[in-house]
Amino acid sequence: MNTMDIVTVTNLSKHYGDFIAVNGISFSIRRGEIFGFLGPNGAGKTTTINMMIGLARPSSGSILIDGIDGVKNVKKAQSIMGIVPDESNLYDEMDGFENLCFCGALYGMRKATRETRAKELLEQFGLTQAGKRPFKAYSKGMRRKLTIAAGIIHKPEMLFLDEPTTGIDVESARQIRQLLLELKQGGTTVFITTHYIEDAERICDKIAFIAGGSIVASGTVPELMESVSHGHTIRLAADTDLEPFAEELQAHFSGCTVETGTDHAVTLISEKRIALSPVLQYLDGQGISVFEAKELRPSLEDVFVKVTGIEAAKLKKEKEKGGVAK
């Protein structure tokens, strides 16, 4: 185990009878980073997180959390974890403040400490007024925020969040992303599962894609994008239709493939980086004014589609099922 790693998962598997939910996955998480675990519904994300937090027993493999064996010594490992499940699991009968205090007490926090911390968190999450209302009267976004507050009341070193922005409004989702970045700045390591690729792209330092119970790709966002990027792509838009010039362009700039598109645009694709100035000079010489030149990079969604084989349309459908965030 690297001393920088707070989590090391090795050959982790979970079988339910003949069904393999998680199939021998391995990954590590560095201290203080936000690690995104992405995959479609049913890919094995929740099973993996449940094994890591001690709600499910692995069929095989090991989990090491801050040097603690997370399989044999679950309770010790849980003492440094904060856990935010995919569905709010606080007590409907209790108000926001009481819920936070109760969660603090579960981690052995003394009365005065947990009450001070609960007030701080209610203020931080903009729930001071709502703190006296029963949890059952909270909106979905407020419920999610209070559940996150409950997960961090004891200032855990490692925070696990299962689908934190699913089904909540745009503003609440933005606030949650901001909070995760603040937690990271404060030194908390965050493990987040999501099927919102944009969330992961915005906040994660490292990402693993899971599909069919196996990790199909992992790395930093630039590393993953590099894996689907084939050279350099530039899109040029001009004041006149560039289609008649496509063949000439391709002949003039050997090594480039030129594709024509709509709106008087062409796309130049090359294995090597394309120097823009000669292209612009050439087109200027042809009497064409280029008013936009843009480098096209693959998105994380392109990576996801490539490595999982799941079409963007299906992803969109899952997002719509998941809620209204974004």
Next chain:
Amino acid sequence: MKTWIAFWNILKKDIQNYYLKPPNISWGIIFPLSWTLMQMIRSSGGMNLSDIREMLPGLMAMSVLFGTTSMLAVTITFERKGRSFDRLLLAPISLDIMVAAKLSGAILFGFFNAFVPVIFAAFFADLSGINWGAVLLAVFLIAVTSTLLGLMIAVSAKEVFEAQTFSNFFRFPMLFLCGLFLPISSLPIFLRPLSYLLPLTYGTDLLSGSILGTSILSSVLCVLLLLAFTAALFIFCQYNIRKKWIL
């Protein structure tokens, strides 16, 4: 210390959220009172309040049995269904401590239920000569074994209605087999071994001995057998919890 903070707060939360809610308080009072009145009417064809002492062991045992099994089975199933129970499973305290905190609330509830008929009886009958130390011990042991039966149901049930159905499946046969309504000696011979497999039989006998001075078995034997039932049920529940709550 941290463990006890968690233990106490789980117990306090259960008492505030469930046991001290008006429907449960009224249920805890009305149910034993109804049984008392029903037994009185049935026993003499009219209101004979002095007979109430004779009925106390049965009424107390029933009140504990119904109070503990209903509450624990339903509250745990309710929390599991709403997933708030996961929060307890994820707390850094041992499963045994967490379960003990849940059990304690139900035991206390059963304990107080048991004394509703006693308070009622105190107004109408002479309760002198009762061995209160033995009564307290008996009520405590009945409450513990009944609560563990409730836990056994809670571990198996997924829905609240399932918990209620399972509870009745256990409770009503127990009432007729443990000597509350009919003496065990008057039961058909093939049913008698079943009576001796029920913890309530020994609890009721212990209560009869301490309140009425009449019992089938010795008090020491009853206590030992109830302790054995407690240990066996606890181990069985512990095994089932590890198997069914941590998948």
